[in-house]
Amino acid sequence: MKKNAKIYIAGHRGLVGSAILNNLSDKGYSNIITRTHSELDLSSQIAVSSFFENEKPEYVFLAAAKVGGIVANNTYRADFIYENMMIQNNVIHQSYLHDVKKLLFLGSTCIYPKNAPQPMSEDCLLTDTLEYTNEPYAIAKIAGIKMCESYNLQYGTNFISVMPTNLYGPNDNFDLEKSHVLPALIRKIHLAKLLSEAKYDDVVKDLGLEHIEEAKAYLETFGVSANSVEIWGSGKPKREFLWSEDMADACVFIMENRNFSDTYEADQKEIRNTHINIGTGKDISIKELAETIKATVGFKGDLVFNTDKPDGTMKKLTDVSKLNGLGWTHNIELKEGIHHLFNWYLNK
Numbered sequence: 421m422k423k424n425a426k427i428y429i430a431g432h433r434g435l436v437g438s439a440i441l442n443n444l445s446d447k448g449y450s451n452i453i454t455r456t457h458s459e460l461d462l463s464s465q466i467a468v469s470s471f472f473e474n475e476k477p478e479y480v481f482l483a484a485a486k487v488g489g490i491v492a493n494n495t496y497r498a499d500f501i502y503e504n505m506m507i508q509n510n511v512i513h514q515s516y517l518h519d520v521k522k523l524l525f526l527g528s529t530c531i532y533p534k535n536a537p538q539p540m541s542e543d544c545l546l547t548d549t550l551e552y553t554n555e556p557y558a559i560a561k562i563a564g565i566k567m568c569e570s571y572n573l574q575y576g577t578n579f580i581s582v583m584p585t586n587l588y589g590p591n592d593n594f595d596l597e598k599s600h601v602l603p604a605l606i607r608k609i610h611l612a613k614l615l616s617e618a619k620y621d622d623v624v625k626d627l628g629l630e631h632i633e634e635a636k637a638y639l640e641t642f643g644v645s646a647n648s649v650e651i652w653g654s655g656k657p658k659r660e661f662l663w664s665e666d667m668a669d670a671c672v673f674i675m676e677n678r679n680f681s682d683t684y685e686a687d688q689k690e691i692r693n694t695h696i697n698i699g700t701g702k703d704i705s706i707k708e709l710a711e712t713i714k715a716t717v718g719f720k721g722d723l724v725f726n727t728d729k730p731d732g733t734m735k736k737l738t739d740v741s742k743l744n745g746l747g748w749t750h751n752i753e754l755k756e757g758i759h760h761l762f763n764w765y766l767n768k
């Protein structure tokens with residue numbers, strides 16, 4: 421990519437998109453185009469077609485998607501499959517029609533089977549049944565990988581797919597119901613600590629409410645009180661977490677250095693090596709994660725595990741040997757990242 425190449429980041433205000441925008445700007449890319457969701461609804465075929473016709477981007481980072489944690493995925497199943505399929509169909513197809521030189525599609529490691537051999541290498545895609553809680557989202561992401569592969573093979577495009585592990589960082593979603601575990605636990609445990617210190621003004625301000633009784637009742641529905649915080653599931657599942665700015669760096673590295681033909685082994689008919697995992701290769705149990713966050717926040721109460729909530733996949737550690745072999749490794753370790761994100765949350 422030349423420094424003045426016209427680059428479109430779809431989803432530039434999200435967790436990953438905002439980090440990609442900063443990474444590209446820091447590296448001197450000067451011709452980046454963006455649209456907010458309200459300016460351009462990527463699920464509208466007409467709107468996306470006219471955007472590509474008018475703007476003609478040369479490179480596309482597809483970081484816009486319907487995203488959420490385990491309960492959001494499980495509850496809004498139709499929205500997750502519909503919106504993700506619409507966004508990726510429109511952006512990938514218009515990128516082909518308008519001769520985009522390279523596109524990076526962001527999938528997720530939930531594309532791999534629920535009981536995939538660990539660590540999960542790229543070639544275990546489509547070898548077994550998926551985890552049910554996020555099956556619609558995973559199927560949309562698998563369709564995205566296969567769409568990129570099919571356009572490359574039929575039309576000679578250069579569309580690359582990456583599969584990130586669980587991500588966290590600045591501009592994360594801290595919604596108590598719909599977010600992922602790491603930001604959710606930072607906020608819940610922080611609010612519990614504020615309650616335990618009777619810092620009621622800070623609690624109501626954080627929640628955007630007026631009265632502390634209302635705030636306490638609301639938090640009670642999420643199992644947050646001055647004495648304890650509810651953790652969904654058994655605490656036994658393991659997850660791998662990557663700092664979003666590392667993720668953005670990996671995305672830019674791959675866009676700068678890789679081509680579709682480098683990732684695809686066309687002669688291997690059964691093993692279609694069409695995508696690259698992005699992660700750290702290290703995981704931690706949810707219980708250990710919650711304890712680490714509790715120590716970072718300085719909360720003295722209890723962690724209570726609610727097994728009525730889903731555990732999801734018990735383990736999904738990525739095999740990052742392909743990515744590491746290309747010369748990229750992550751920079752921020754989990755403890756440091758949790759510390760950064762807690763400070764970011766306090767100062768936002």
Ligand SMILES: NC(=O)C1=CN([C@@H]2O[C@H](COP(=O)(O)OP(=O)(O)OC[C@H]3O[C@@H](n4cnc5c(N)ncnc54)[C@H](OP(=O)(O)O)[C@@H]3O)[C@@H](O)[C@H]2O)C=CC1
Nearest residue numbers: 431433434435436457461462463484485487526528586587
């Ligand atoms: N976060 C994670 O842990 C992981 C994320 N991923 C993938 O990484 C990518 C980025 O995720 P992340 O940054 O976390 O997601 P975010 O939810 O933080 O950001 C997604 C962005 O997409 C925008 N968007 C959503 N729908 C539309 C639409 N119809 N039209 C235009 N814009 C839209 C959102 O705008 P608005 O908010 O205004 O709707 C938001 O800015 C996604 O493909 C996701 O699947 C993969 C693995 C893990």
Ligand SMILES: C[C@H]1O[C@H](OP(=O)(O)OP(=O)(O)OC[C@H]2O[C@@H](n3cnc4c(=O)[nH]c(N)nc43)[C@H](O)[C@@H]2O)[C@@H](O)[C@@H](O)C1=O
Nearest residue numbers: 489490493528530554599600601604651652653730731732
């Ligand atoms: C990135 C990935 O994200 C989703 O999958 P997930 O990894 O299961 O995501 P999660 O972060 O929501 O949960 C991780 C674990 O943590 C537990 N957990 C405890 N307490 C809270 C809690 O308070 N909130 C949440 N969200 N989880 C909690 C929770 O029960 C689970 O065992 C996919 O749907 C899919 O979108 C995807 O690709």
